[in-house]
Amino acid sequence: MDELFKIATGWLGWSPSETWSAPVIEILMAWDSKRQFLIDTNPFGKPPEKPVAANVAKEVRMGFRVAAMSRKTAT
Template structure:
């Protein structure tokens, strides 16, 4: 995920702590949702925080072996 989807170098991917990787994945997903030209049609206000991504949650669960609460 770090070298392909996030575009990081292999050295950076191996040295970055897991929590920072998860934050970067969440930010990438949020950015992709905000810049989607085929959006859902509803606008989000600053007060509406996007829900956590299912993809990031499943990856986090697979890598840590723990359920995401």
């Protein structure tokens, strides 16, 4: 509960009376929204996005081609 109180009063700027009367899920949802807002409005860039499946597949195919071409043939 101490951590939730710190989050609600510190990061969210709620008053102590608002914090004590708020349900836990409300504090967590508000914190998650605030966190997402901070990520979205970060002037220094966003965290890396998940790789696109098509690009990953293409890179894997290229890796297999390179590996196949570098194999020694049996004599």
